[in-house]
Amino acid sequence: MPLYQYIVRRVLFAIPLVLGITVVAFLIANAIPADPINANLPQSALNNERLVAAFREKWGLDQPLHVQYLTYLGNLLQGDMGVSIRTNQPVLDDIRQFLPATVELATTSILVGLLLGVSFGIVSAVWRNSPVDYLVRVLALIGVSFPVFLLALIGLSVLHAQLGWTAGPGRLGFLVSRPPHVTGLYTVDALLAGQWATLRDALWHLVLPSLVLGMYVSGIIARITRSSLLEVLSSDYIRTARAKGQREAFVILRHGLSNALIPVVTLLGVLYGNLLAGAVLTEAIFAWPGIGRYAYRASTSQDFPAIMGVSMLIAFIYVVANFIVDFLYFFIDPRIRYA
Amino acid sequence: MIAPVATPQVVSNSGARRRLRQLRRQPAVIAGLVVIVAWFALAALAPVLAPYEPLEQNILQRLQPPNETYLLGTDELGRDVLSRVLHGGRITIPAGLAVVVINSIIGWLVGAVAGFAGRVWDEVMMRVTELFMAFPTIILAMAVTAALGPEIRNAVLALIIVRWTNYARLTRGLIIEAKTHEYVDAARALGAKNPYLLFKTLLPNTIAPVVVYGSLDIGNAILLFAGLSFLGLGPEPSSPEWGRMISIGINFFDQWWMWLFPGLAIASLVMAFNFIGDGLRDMLDPRTRV
Numbered sequence: 001m002p003l004y005q006y007i008v009r010r011v012l013f014a015i016p017l018v019l020g021i022t023v024v025a026f027l028i029a030n031a032i033p034a035d036p037i038n039a040n041l042p043q044s045a046l047n048n049e050r051l052v053a054a055f056r057e058k059w060g061l062d063q064p065l066h067v068q069y070l071t072y073l074g075n076l077l078q079g080d081m082g083v084s085i086r087t088n089q090p091v092l093d094d095i096r097q098f099l100p101a102t103v104e105l106a107t108t109s110i111l112v113g114l115l116l117g118v119s120f121g122i123v124s125a126v127w128r129n130s131p132v133d134y135l136v137r138v139l140a141l142i143g144v145s146f147p148v149f150l151l152a153l154i155g156l157s158v159l160h161a162q163l164g165w166t167a168g169p170g171r172l173g174f175l176v177s178r179p180p181h182v183t184g185l186y187t188v189d190a191l192l193a194g195q196w197a198t199l200r201d202a203l204w205h206l207v208l209p210s211l212v213l214g215m216y217v218s219g220i221i222a223r224i225t226r227s228s229l230l231e232v233l234s235s236d237y238i239r240t241a242r243a244k245g246q247r248e249a250f251v252i253l254r255h256g257l258s259n260a261l262i263p264v265v266t267l268l269g270v271l272y273g274n275l276l277a278g279a280v281l282t283e284a285i286f287a288w289p290g291i292g293r294y295a296y297r298a299s300t301s302q303d304f305p306a307i308m309g310v311s312m313l314i315a316f317i318y319v320v321a322n323f324i325v326d327f328l329y330f331f332i333d334p335r336i337r338y339a
Numbered sequence: 340m341i342a343p344v345a346t347p348q349v350v351s352n353s354g355a356r357r358r359l360r361q362l363r364r365q366p367a368v369i370a371g372l373v374v375i376v377a378w379f380a381l382a383a384l385a386p387v388l389a390p391y392e393p394l395e396q397n398i399l400q401r402l403q404p405p406n407e408t409y410l411l412g413t414d415e416l417g418r419d420v421l422s423r424v425l426h427g428g429r430i431t432i433p434a435g436l437a438v439v440v441i442n443s444i445i446g447w448l449v450g451a452v453a454g455f456a457g458r459v460w461d462e463v464m465m466r467v468t469e470l471f472m473a474f475p476t477i478i479l480a481m482a483v484t485a486a487l488g489p490e491i492r493n494a495v496l497a498l499i500i501v502r503w504t505n506y507a508r509l510t511r512g513l514i515i516e517a518k519t520h521e522y523v524d525a526a527r528a529l530g531a532k533n534p535y536l537l538f539k540t541l542l543p544n545t546i547a548p549v550v551v552y553g554s555l556d557i558g559n560a561i562l563l564f565a566g567l568s569f570l571g572l573g574p575e576p577s578s579p580e581w582g583r584m585i586s587i588g589i590n591f592f593d594q595w596w597m598w599l600f601p602g603l604a605i606a607s608l609v610m611a612f613n614f615i616g617d618g619l620r621d622m623l624d625p626r627t628r629v
Contacts, residue, residue, distance in 0.1 A: 020470040028482050039486060141617070145610035147562055149569055149585060150602035157595055277475030281566055285589060299481055300571040307485045311478040318473050 003330060010326050017319055025312045026072045029304075030059075037061070039304040042085045081312070082305035086298060091309035095291060099313075100184025101171060102283070102290030106275045108210040110268070113217025118257075118264065120218060121225025126252060128230065136222060143219020148278050152212045152285040159208060166208040167201075169287035176201045209286045213278055217271055221264055229260040262333055269325035273318030365622070371614030378608050382428030389422035393579040402594050412596035414587070420596055423579035424604050430580045431605070434491065435561035438498045442560075443553040445499070446506020447546070453507070454514030455537055465511070468504045476501050477566055484572040491580075494573040498563055509552055513545040520544075555619065558612025565605050581605050 029040075037052060045051040056062060060071035075081075081091040124136040159166045171186055172178065179189035179198050187206070190199035232238065233256050241251045279292035287293070291310050298306035381388065390410075397417035405412045411420040453464035471479070476498075483497035517523065518541065526540045565582030567573050574580040576587065581601040588598030 016466070017470065017473060020466070021473055024470055024474065024479075025482075028479075028486055137617075141610060141613055142606075145558070145562075145613050146606045147565055147569070147582075147585075147602060147609075149566070150598075150606060153585070153589065153592075153595075153598050153602065157592065161592075273473075273475050277477045280477060280481070281569065284570075295478070295481065296570055299485055302485065302489075304485050307482050311474060311482045314478050315474045318475065 006330055007327070010323055014319055014323055018316065021312060021315045021319070022073055022076060023069065025308055025315075026069050028311075029308045030061075030065075030068060030072070039302075040082060040085070042088075081309040084298070084303055084306040084309075086301045086303040086306065091306050094294060094306065095309060095313055098289060098291045098294045100290075101186075101288055102276060102279050102292055104185045104187065105206065105209055105213070105283070105288060105290060106272065106279060108206050109213035109275055110217055110272055112210050112214030113221055113271070114264075114268075115218075116214060117218035117221025118225050118261070120222035121229060122252070122257065124222065124226045125229035125233065128226075136226075140219040140222040143215045143217075144223075146215075147281070148212060148216055149281045149285055151215055152209070152282050155208050155212050156285065166211075167205040169285070171202060171205050171288065172198070173201050173205070209282055209288060213275055213282055216278060217275065220267065220271065224264055224267060225260060228263050229256055232256050232260045258332075262329075265325060265328055265332060268328075269318070269322035272321040273314060276314045276317060365618045367614045368618035371611040371618070374607055374611035375615075378428055378604075378611075379432065381425055382432050385422075385425040385429055389419070389425045391419035391422040393423045393426035394418065394577060395422075402591065402597075404594070405596055411600045412594070414584075414594075414597050415591055420584075420600055423584060424581070424600050426579045427581045427584065427601060427604065430491065430574060430578065431561055431564060431582075432608075434495050434564045435557045437495055438502065438560040438564065439553045439557050441499045442503045442556075443506050443549050446503040447510045447542075447549055449503065450507035450510025450512075451514050451537055451541065451545070454511040455518065455533070455541065461511070464507070468507050471501060471504050474501065477563060480563065480567055481570060481572060484567060489572045489575075491568075491574045491578075494564060494567045497567070497572075498560060502560070502563075505556075506549060506552070510545060510549060513548060514541055517541055517544050551619065555612055555616040558609040558616075561605065561612075562609050 037055060038046065041052065041055055045055075058071075059075070060068045063071070079092050081095075083089065084091050084094055087094055120136045120140065124133045127133055155166075156168070160168050167173070176198055179186055179193050179195055179202075182189050182192055186202040187199060190196075190202055229252075233252070238251060238255055241255045242248070246255075276292070279288075279290060280295050281292070282288070283290045283292035284296040291313070295307060295310040297303070298310070395418060397413070399417065400409070400413050401415055401417040403409050403413040403417075409419050409421065411424065413419055414423070449464055449468070453461045479501040480494070480497040483500055484493050487493040487496065523536065523540055526536055531540065564573065565580075565585075568578075568580050568582035569586045571583075571586060574583050576583065581604050584601040585598045588594070588601070591597050
């Protein structure tokens with residue numbers, strides 16, 4: 001199957017899913033709250049009859065449910081996700097402001113998690129049932145069992161407050177000014193502006209939160225890599241490669257790992273979505289000004305439109321991430337190309 | 340954090356007893372079981388065991404580090420952390436159990452109908468399941484709890500609404516496999532109607548793996564429930580719920596005992612469930628065994 005045909009097919013698969021996401025979001029936003037007006041308007045606006053009437057008309061609340069949905073979809077297509085009760089700004093503007101911080105964190109976390117997870121998985125599979133293997137398995141278990149907010153607190157208290165090895169909360173130190181806004185990713189912006197000190201500070205502040213989130217990711221990846229590599233290493237073609245006298249490291253990395261990583265790649269899309277969600281719990285602790293912290297503050301102040309906006313956004317990112325994974329698949333798994 | 344992505348595995352009944360014996364020989368599984376039983380007992384006996392009332396304030400003794408009178412220290416209102424952690428189990432553990440039990444019932448029903456009816460039914464129900472899976476669990480649960488209002492009951496309800504999908508997929512696979520067996524044809528030939536086939540013939544033959552998966556899933560449900568209440572979307576602030584205690588504890592960062600002990604309570608319990616899960620997986624999957 002040629003690449004373009006594969007892509008078109010994937011896009012066609014994604015469309016109903018995206019539409020479905022809007023249906024679920026609509027049902028939660030409009031069907032579950034006892035009164036969507038109470039949930040979506042601030043207290044001050046509720047006393048104002050004209051504002052209430054305007055809201056009712058804009059979202060078509062006096063119409064039947066399916067008409068309401070179409071109104072909702074129409075507003076959504078114009079980028080209208082409602083107005084945040086807490087910040088009084090359109091939710092989309094808020095998201096645009098807070099998303100880059102989260103993308104920066106989630107991306108470094110998944111890189112950290114991949115690096116640690118895959119290396120742990122290899123070590124664990126190659127020296128299986130050795131003390132190293134047990135150590136890795138216990139670490140992986142901690143990664144998937146400890147609540148991220150606990151890991152974050154322990155990390156802050158030990159690595160930052162006690163030992164001073166990592167930076168504290170926030171994206172930059174107090175005295176460091178923000179790099180000029182291009183992408184909103186401080187590391188990239190600092191790099192583009194050639195501000196090396198800012199770049200170093202931004203990276204320094206990324207270390208602890210991405211280690212905490214990466215610990216969770218690496219826990220999952222290490223477990224999958226281990227079992228998948230063990231399975232691959234017991235297959236006939238590995239025996240053949242060894243019989244041909246190839247070096248053990250080459251056999252494991254080239255023949256073994258490249259096949260064992262396929263299930264890991266499958267997981268990456270799901271993990272990225274999970275990471276964005278996990279960011280809700282982590283960013284609250286690290287005072288990280290991303291959508292996670294935005295959602296956290298929205299949830300503690302009953303800011304319903306903001307929460308709906310974030311959940312829909314993350315669901316969309318999840319769909320896109322899985323789309324990218326499918327795309328990667330095309331390159332790493334020849335069975336798809338020749339199918 | 341959120342549910343580690345575990346694919347529900349189809350567990351066959353054959354040699355169940357032999358496997359149970361193997362399971363008991365794994366030290367990790369034993370350790371997990373001991374911790375879980377201990378936590379259930381501590382939670383059940385909390386009113387007897389706890390040295391103080393969980394809501395009893397003693398403002399003169401506030402923010403005491405762990406000492407002889409207060410083994411795990413006191414919080415910002417002088418409440419005993421140990422007593423609160425013990426009582427917290429009485430909220431979190433039943434909440435996790437309730438979520439998992441109802442999840443498996445809903446999931447079993449959806450999966451069974453999809454797998455049994457097949458064709459359009461199967462297609463529609465599985466697409467809906469996928470949809471729910473596209474929303475990261477905690478975010479969807481946040482939205483639902485926010486819509487319903489922050490309360491323990493609503494947090495549990497939210498998790499029920501968002502977490503049945505794995506059970507549905509597991510059950511669907513089991514039903515599709517089970518309905519090819521001759522005993523199903525036999526029952527049908529004897530005149531059994533669909534509901535009878537589903538509940539009397541197929542239910543007993545597919546429920547065991549769902550129960551196994553569910554019992555391992557309790558850890559994840561607890562993690563999510565604690566996460567929701569950490570976000571302020573569960574019990575009210577004074578509640579001795581573990582996640583809630585941690586979210587209050589962040590404001591007293593230097594008083595580490597306020598957040599560390601409830602955190603370790605969650606971690607130990609979830610880890611115990613994962614220990615058993617790992618043990619089961621190693622045992623049931625011959626490929627990872629030498």
